[in-house]
Amino acid sequence: MRDENGRTIDYLRISVTDRCNLRCRYCMPEEGVALMNHEDILTYQEILRIAEAGAGLGIRRVKVTGGEPLVRKGVIQLIRKLTAIDGIQDVTMTTNGILLGEMAQELAASGLSSVNISLDTLDPVRFHRITRRDCFADVMKGIEAAGKSGLMVKLNCAVMEELCREDVLAFAEYSVKNGIPVRFIEMMPIGQGRKYHAMDNEELLAVLSEEYSDVRISTEPRGNGPAVYYTFASGAGCIGLISAVHHKFCAGCNRVRLTSDGFLKLCLDSPAGVDLRTPLRSGISDAALKDLMEQWIRKKPESHHFLSSAGGEEEGLLFDDTAEQCLNMNQIGG
Numbered sequence: 494m495r496d497e498n499g500r501t502i503d504y505l506r507i508s509v510t511d512r513c514n515l516r517c518r519y520c521m522p523e524e525g526v527a528l529m530n531h532e533d534i535l536t537y538q539e540i541l542r543i544a545e546a547g548a549g550l551g552i553r554r555v556k557v558t559g560g561e562p563l564v565r566k567g568v569i570q571l572i573r574k575l576t577a578i579d580g581i582q583d584v585t586m587t588t589n590g591i592l593l594g595e596m597a598q599e600l601a602a603s604g605l606s607s608v609n610i611s612l613d614t615l616d617p618v619r620f621h622r623i624t625r626r627d628c629f630a631d632v633m634k635g636i637e638a639a640g641k642s643g644l645m646v647k648l649n650c651a652v653m654e655e656l657c658r659e660d661v662l663a664f665a666e667y668s669v670k671n672g673i674p675v676r677f678i679e680m681m682p683i684g685q686g687r688k689y690h691a692m693d694n695e696e697l698l699a700v701l702s703e704e705y706s707d708v709r710i711s712t713e714p715r716g717n718g719p720a721v722y723y724t725f726a727s728g729a730g731c732i733g734l735i736s737a738v739h740h741k742f743c744a745g746c747n748r749v750r751l752t753s754d755g756f757l758k759l760c761l762d763s764p765a766g767v768d769l770r771t772p773l774r775s776g777i778s779d780a781a782l783k784d785l786m787e788q789w790i791r792k793k794p795e796s797h798h799f800l801s802s803a804g805g806e807e808e809g810l811l812f813d814d815t816a817e818q819c820l821n822m823n824q825i826g827g
């Protein structure tokens with residue numbers, strides 16, 4: 494379907510839990526994490542009803558995320574059912590990779606096509622510092638298992654102040670050796686992420702170009718996301734840059750998000766959206782659910798305002814003020 498700004502919306506990110514087995518500094522606080530009550534989290538049946546209604550509106554690709562999606566029991570069955578929905582062409586996942594070692598094969602068999610694995614450094618000590626947990630070896634095992642099971646793999650590195658030249662070059666080398674694209678994601682001022690500032694794309698590219706003389710922008714299509722890709726080392730290495738804050742890609746934004754407690758969130762940087770859990774639990778029909786979603790998706794905000802404190806043209810935008818709006822990324826799903 495199209496929104497009021499003429500954008501085609503065909504991508505739904507579904508957060509299945511706000512729980513996580515890591516505590517990445519930019520995403521969740523160390524302690525005092527206010528977790529949702531279990532009964533507030535959508536059941537898989539409720540998620541599937543929303544996904545089916547979305548498919549009826551033109552959603553073609555679904556990303557399962559969290560929190561850490563692999564910590565929720567039964568997630569593989571959910572994926573199997575998502576892939577079976579008429580109209581859904583691709584189901585993928587964003588994960589920290591810790592549990593992939595034991596789950597990758599079953600995930601691939603359930604119809605999942607690819608995993609984006611979040612890994613912010615290849616240095617185990619820094620990994621511990623960033624995530625507050627000692628799980629680096631598990632993630633590396635997970636990446637290997639995902640590749641072996643036939644899942645397409647990309648690494649996502651959230652760029653923090655601490656990201657240094659050595660990290661960038663280690664990822665570049667890793668990409669060359671393993672044929673895995675590594676994407677650097679600019680930190681967004683959301684939740685805990687407000688405390689961190691990003692190394693910018695120009696600096697990242699400069700580091701890469703100092704080491705590799707043949708860094709070239711890649712025109713090869715690599716999914717429908719907003720990353721700009723560069724190849725190097727005779728095309729063996731591939732780095733992607735995702736810069737949501739400084740290089741706005743709102744004009745081409747194709748996505749909406751479902752939080753684990755059932756809020757349909759229209760833009761990362763806006764409270765705009767609607768609570769779907771209450772109508773679901775009050776017996777809304779499939780047709781009325783689809784209408785409700787259509788009505789709200791149509792109103793997707795035109796752009797984010799990460800760089801300005803004021804609401805700008807978004808002032809006056811409608812939103813469902815019964816829902817919690819001040820979220821950390823583990824609650825939104827990234």
Ligand code: SAM
Binds near residue numbers: 560561588609681823
């Ligand atoms: N636990 C899974 C994972 O880490 O991939 C899925 C959920 S996590 C919230 C999804 C993505 O959001 C991760 O790649 C993480 O690095 C990213 N993220 C979290 N907080 C962020 C922020 N403030 N700015 C940019 N990316 C962020």
Ligand code: SF4
Binds near residue numbers: 513514517520561589
């Ligand atoms: Fe967990 Fe992912 Fe957030 Fe890290 S980024 S704390 S792995 S939800």
